[in-house]
Amino acid sequence: MSKLRIAIIGAGPSGLSQLFAFKQAEQEERIELVCFERQSDWGGLWIYTSQIGIDAHGEPVHSSMYRHLWSNAPKELIEYPDYTFYHHFGCFLPSFLPRALIYDYLTGRAKANNLRRYIRFNTAVRHVDFDDDKNEFNVEVENLNTGSTEYLSFDRVIVAVGHHHVPNMINIDGVDQFPGRVLHSHEFRGADEFVGLNLLIIGGSISAEDIASECYKFGAQLVIISSREEPIGYKWPAEIKTAPILVRMEGRKAHFKDGSSVDNIDAIIFCTGYRHFYPFMAKRFRLHCGVAEIIPPSLYKTIFWIDQPYLAYLGAAKYLYPFSLFELQTALVRDVFLGNVKLPEKDQWQADLNEWKKREKAMVPFDILVWADLELDYMRDMLALLHTHDGNQPLSNFDFDKAQKLLKKYSENKLVDILGFRDISYESTAGMENTKLVQVCKPWLENMDDTIESFLINYREKL
């Protein structure tokens, strides 16, 4: 019997989770697994590079990462049950970690499981289509080092490129005549480039609040967060102000929707989110999903392409529990593609999707806890599908109630102290090794050195 040929596009968190899921199944003799990665290393968005715009291969730079970024989610929300932070670093850690540690942890599991051998780095997928006659996918890939192109065939394709690398840029009157630096958060590489400056940040969501905090931490003179939405009510220091949406720049003067204005702006940072972008997919398989959509269209359980169930997207939904979600999605994709889990009849898929879209639409006014409820229910849904067989169950010890309570507490803590929320640690959401609540040894606002070495030295136990 010939092997089932499976292509994974992208070796970021979801792609690596997928490789791990397949490895867990121990079906090497039944499947041929290839993961294509455009970058020269794994870890996707968690790779930091100084490059912006176009990279040394002529490809758009994938990274939206900045120096000195710290995860804004407690590690208890992103921990792999089978591979804990404690296990990886050999010590108990506080909840909020600098990028370098998250990257090391994330790729640590991949390394420990020898997943690198499945990955073809520096390889861009150029085109994916399905040959209805031959009943297989045609995949065109380009080796970015040699420029050579290959045409390959697969039985299943899994899209794991993420959707936080193509900026959702917007035009605002006068910005093009603004005599200072203009960038999107995708091109933001470090707050240390904005010391002493007056910044205008456009956007009302997570990037905006994180970059504003970061710039304040590193010594920006003034940060104005301008957004369409009403401010959430964070208690900002005097150097960070909120404003209605920017309607026009006039030289260095910003005019806001309520008629107010601020002069002497030095730089404008658009934190206007990212757009779904899958140009390599044939038109009929290309996901079109709005910037603000939580539940993507065209996909059953946000994964399986309704009109072509051999095609799966990972992480296409907007999510709060990324790594845990990926664990469930990739287990489901594995079990469905290997024939161990049978999904409901296809004629029920669209109706199911409609139900989720209805629930999403009812989420007005927006509330993060209502969103979390939806996401946890979706995760329960996936677990229920997985429970139809007795294979490898992911997140077996994930406590949904604890996770929801943690998120509630976390939201409250942010409201109480937006610049200090990373100084509070949380209990594990499951019965994992990391049961010790570790307090930070230095508040985030004062901790300017966030390399792995300098961070760990404070927490590592004497062996």
Place this chain on the structure above:
Amino acid sequence: MSKLRIAIIGAGPSGLSQLFAFKQAEQEERIELVCFERQSDWGGLWIYTSQIGIDAHGEPVHSSMYRHLWSNAPKELIEYPDYTFYHHFGCFLPSFLPRALIYDYLTGRAKANNLRRYIRFNTAVRHVDFDDDKNEFNVEVENLNTGSTEYLSFDRVIVAVGHHHVPNMINIDGVDQFPGRVLHSHEFRGADEFVGLNLLIIGGSISAEDIASECYKFGAQLVIISSREEPIGYKWPAEIKTAPILVRMEGRKAHFKDGSSVDNIDAIIFCTGYRHFYPFMAKRFRLHCGVAEIIPPSLYKTIFWIDQPYLAYLGAAKYLYPFSLFELQTALVRDVFLGNVKLPEKDQWQADLNEWKKREKAMVPFDILVWADLELDYMRDMLALLHTHDGNQPLSNFDFDKAQKLLKKYSENKLVDILGFRDISYESTAGMENTKLVQVCKPWLENMDDTIESFLINYREKL
């Protein structure tokens, strides 16, 4: 008889020149002309936009233009004989002009000739191939506003996208760990963003010298130009220094090839040039041309694809006399495609190309005047081909000797005063209206306001 269907890809200087050339031929009843432009306006690289990276359509930003850029070539080298600067602005001007004036002039001729009607803006060409059976090109285009795709057929295709919009980025040890701003000249938008800073510029060519001068003009504290080549010998002020090529960054400290180092670098600007990039062309028609190549391979007279002469590239060579060169190239493309000029037999093409490549290879050590000689000879070649019929002759009054003398004088003036060379004006290279030598009213180094209005007010005669 059905019309000859001609597609032009790009509405920058070469594309507009091509549209103008066809218009001059007055053959509207014989040809169907469509120009596809990805940007929302014409003028190509001469459009200034504050955006970097990815634009509002999700496309890579085309612009490499910066605020306060002035042309580094005297206007006498880029003037259209049939549409002079004097005619356009209604006054005599000095030789070196700010970007806004060049843009206004360049698009002025297009406007005056009503060329906009041929152009489909916000339209990206996705794929071009040739159907050997039907003997026509298949062209896939995408409307960036609607996302809809069309499949069109053409008899001739002209690639006019230029090759100064995809950065030739390079990796140097430690740059990724550098705790400051890193950018390529493609993303450089204005020297006013670098006031008071210590800059490290990588590169030994025109972008490097222009961005260094610009940053000095606007108040950078220190500019180090690091390059592989020996310095040209410009007399830089104390704030601009040259250095051997950077081999490694260690924090903010730059280490150069000769073992020397400089600390406290604030930003690194890669002026490492641009790469030819035509991803939308079918593999067999995709030009592969090195960053430093003057004569591109695969093209007869740097224009006609040797194995498919219905396909033309414009401006694919490295050039010193851009607009004049485009005028000749586009006249030749027009006359060949309309059947008015017969090129030599195809079996001679490769031999001709080999001759030019041989001459290019002999240009060691590099000398700009030797390069100019080659380019002028190439222009003479094109004129000779055009003279086989009595159609519209471009550059009929272009004086090759004068052009060469002008370039020589200009090179000497740069050597004498790299920061003041824009303050010297030159005589016209032809018997054009602009015979009056106009002195600048303010040295470039002191002229901080370079809008059209403020610039012209000094030169406009009372009417």
